């Protein structure tokens with residue numbers, strides 16, 4: 001919620017939102033690049049990254065590292081997937097969730113927790129073994145793990161898959177690799 005206090009009164013508004021943010025990996029912006037050299041010292045990089053606290057980072061579901069776009073790709077005429085097709089896929093995943101949660105207060109995967117999470121994001125034996133391995137290797141928190149399960153459920157929904165399968169789970173875990181790479185897990 002966001003509370004705005006003014007002379008005439010105090011108002012509180014609901015603020016469920018999708019938070020999207022971007023940052024450089026270091027002051028010069030080249031740390032981790034495969035084509036450009038980073039000019040920063042390890043201490044500078046550390047200081048820069050430490051401006052984002054672990055607990056804040058932990059609450060962001062998807063971390064993506066993006067490389068600079070090479071020139072030939074910039075000028076390529078190859079068509080990307082049209083937005084209309086992506087929109088149709090997202091709507092379909094939303095409908096699956098609307099049906100799944102039709103008799104509950106919840107309306108999407110992002111909101112589920114506790115026993116419902118265990119139930120709806122149930123993993124088969126193969127996935128559970130992989131999840132345990134990744135969880136330990138990446139040194140994740142329980143909060144991060146629950147978020148990964150929800151993301152895996154959404155990836156499965158986008159594919160129209162009833163169960164969470166290994167590729168869905170692996171993709172969801174891949175969105176948390178930056179935790180370990182930059183923040184030391």
Ligand SMILES: [Zn+2]
Pocket residue numbers: 026027028029030031038039040
């Ligand atoms: Zn740098």
